[in-house]
Amino acid sequence: MKYNIPQEIKIEELLPILDGISDAVFIDDAKGICRWCNGPCEEMYNISLDEITGKSVDELEKEGIFAPSVTKRVLVEKRELTIIHENRHGRRLLTTGTPIFDGDSVKMIITTSRDITRISKSEGDHSVPVATYIGSGMVAGSQPMKNVVALTKKLAAVNSTVLITGESGVGKGLIAKTLHEEGIRYKGPFVTVNCGAIPENLIESELFGYVAGAFTGSRAGGKTGFFEAAQGGTIFLDEISELPLNLQVKLLQVIQERSITPVGAVKPVPIDVRIVSATNRDLESLVREGKFREDLYYRLNVVPINVPPLRDRPEDIVPLIHMYLKRFNKALGENKTISSAALSILVKYPWPGNIRELQNIVERLVITSSSDVIGDEDIFIFIKEGAENNATVVTDFSLAAALEKAEKNILQQALETYKSTRAMARVLNVSQPTIVRKLHKYGLSRDS
Numbered sequence: 001m002k003y004n005i006p007q008e009i010k011i012e013e014l015l016p017i018l019d020g021i022s023d024a025v026f027i028d029d030a031k032g033i034c035r036w037c038n039g040p041c042e043e044m045y046n047i048s049l050d051e052i053t054g055k056s057v058d059e060l061e062k063e064g065i066f067a068p069s070v071t072k073r074v075l076v077e078k079r080e081l082t083i084i085h086e087n088r089h090g091r092r093l094l095t096t097g098t099p100i101f102d103g104d105s106v107k108m109i110i111t112t113s114r115d116i117t118r119i120s121k122s123e124g125d126h127s128v129p130v131a132t133y134i135g136s137g138m139v140a141g142s143q144p145m146k147n148v149v150a151l152t153k154k155l156a157a158v159n160s161t162v163l164i165t166g167e168s169g170v171g172k173g174l175i176a177k178t179l180h181e182e183g184i185r186y187k188g189p190f191v192t193v194n195c196g197a198i199p200e201n202l203i204e205s206e207l208f209g210y211v212a213g214a215f216t217g218s219r220a221g222g223k224t225g226f227f228e229a230a231q232g233g234t235i236f237l238d239e240i241s242e243l244p245l246n247l248q249v250k251l252l253q254v255i256q257e258r259s260i261t262p263v264g265a266v267k268p269v270p271i272d273v274r275i276v277s278a279t280n281r282d283l284e285s286l287v288r289e290g291k292f293r294e295d296l297y298y299r300l301n302v303v304p305i306n307v308p309p310l311r312d313r314p315e316d317i318v319p320l321i322h323m324y325l326k327r328f329n330k331a332l333g334e335n336k337t338i339s340s341a342a343l344s345i346l347v348k349y350p351w352p353g354n355i356r357e358l359q360n361i362v363e364r365l366v367i368t369s370s371s372d373v374i375g376d377e378d379i380f381i382f383i384k385e386g387a388e389n390n391a392t393v394v395t396d397f398s399l400a401a402a403l404e405k406a407e408k409n410i411l412q413q414a415l416e417t418y419k420s421t422r423a424m425a426r427v428l429n430v431s432q433p434t435i436v437r438k439l440h441k442y443g444l445s446r447d448s
Helices: 011-019 039-045 057-062 070-077 143-156 172-181 203-208 245-257 283-288 294-300 314-332 340-348 354-368 376-393 399-417 421-428 432-441
Strands: 024-029 034-037 081-087 092-102 105-115 121-123 126-128 132-134 138-140 162-165 190-194 234-238 274-279 303-306
Touching (some): 011 024, 039 105, 070 092, 092 340, 138 143, 138 172, 138 314, 143 303, 172 190, 172 274, 203 245, 283 294, 314 340, 314 354, 399 421
Parallel strands (some): 162 303, 190 234, 234 274
Antiparallel strands (some): 024 034, 092 105, 121 126
């Protein structure tokens, strides 16, 4: 991509902005002479602005401040490049050099660096993760995720009701499973219920079961519900926000009375079950809109765990890639590795689909790459282009806007692929009424 700074924008006006970001920033001129660096750069490279101003990248390399220089390559190739290199103190850095053009000539190079020492260690040209792996395949190399892990382990030892929040694909189900497997109920069953995938007219009988003859078409001997099936263990209520209001009342009674009443029964059945729920929606907003009961919200939200999106914990990206690479290599009978150039693109990608998207991408790379080493050319089409397009068209950076845009795109693709809303609901793992409601929300139809 070619960048030109408009004449009305002066570089001096940009410096305070560049000085306020967390990444290290160098500015070199067209001859590779350092003209400026920001505060984080001074800290990351253990240098001062006075020390490096006026020096060429060749001099800085010889002094061991960093090696190699991405600026030298950018000046030769006249395009944006990303490398992984080290500073003189052995810190491993992900560095991107971006040329700024004046017509067809390079006017300056802006270089940004991010410290990735915590997520990798040197092994040839490849990065091997240094991270904490716990329970159910969870990875925690970043501080935000380490905090989640610490809280999860602490809550595993008690019997409190837990509400797990976070975007789709961040691993809320893994957190719930870890709470169970590392907790006092690990010998009991772990039952997962997707509240958005069960038709509204069936969800009560699925949750609480029913007795013989409860309704037309019921089994002769009745049916055990999910709550009874989870006796002595944990029930995980995923997509709890999709639970209909009339069922929210009954769930509240279950929590308060520790008993259920199967459909058609008179006598309640005592239960000993830990309730863990999860949602990717803002329940407080739903409460204000009258779409979720306030009393149930406070009962479920005794102890909240918020799982941050993958873009907010970049230290976890490389360990996750290696974990899934190892898993799919074994499953598919391959022995593929991944290059530093490919890793650098994946680390910069915003991962709107979070860990679920990362898992799918790694599996696709193992299957489709023709070489034993997955390179940047293998991921250019469905990662790099997407990242560049995302950077140029996004104008609303709010989380809600990003989620709505992604949701609308998914629904549009499903609408073009499947013939009915029931088929869409089945594939997207939500209820058919949810699909209808969301299509109406975004004004989507087969003619749109």
